[in-house]
Amino acid sequence: MxxxxxxxxxxxxxxxxxxxxxxxGLARDCWQRLGVPVISPGERGFIEWLEKIVGCDLEVQVEEVVVVLWHLWFNRNKIIWRNENGSATGIIGAARNCLTAWREAQVQTGEWGGRPHLEEKWVKP
Ligand SMILES: [Zn+2]
Incomplete structure (x- = not known):
């Protein structure tokens, strides 16, 4: 291709x-809604931006930034492969659902170490 x-x-x-x-534009819209500053002219690279975000005391958590990054990339691929374009609201919503499912998969409770009965969407590889 x-x-x-x-x-x-x-x-x-x-x-x-x-x-x-x-x-x-779409990424900028997502970051604006989450209160994450977009790259400024002085910054040269993606890692530099990410380090700044991690170092900032923002309302948004680093995990949420990472999962939104992944969904922006996933959306980009959906446009190429399936001609489906998402919105900032859809990307943030899907990212938050993914993060919630991942967090629930991390929970270990009970004397047998079993998880509570939550709907399982994500399993450790
Ligand atoms: Zn573009």
Whole structure:
């Protein structure tokens, strides 16, 4: 499959990791809703941005930032493979559901170490 260098989400800018995950309109909309600052001109790379986010005392948790990053990438792939585009609301909602399911899968309770009877959506590999 031939992959274009142009971002499939906005169909306008060259797709880079920073554009795709931070500064593209849809990503920017997600970060704005979560109160996460987008990349500033002085920052050169994705890791630098992520380190700043981790170091900031933001209302949003680092786990939520990571799971939103994953869903932005998943949305980008859905556009390429299935021609389905998501909204910021949909991406944040799906990310939060995923994070809740992951957190529930981490819970170990009871004397046998079994999990409570929660609907299981995510299992450790
Ligand atoms: Zn874009």
């Amino acid at each position: 031939e992959v274009s260098e142009i971002c499939p989400v906005c169909n306008f800018e060259t797709e880079t990791i920073i554009h795709c995950l931070i500064s593209c």
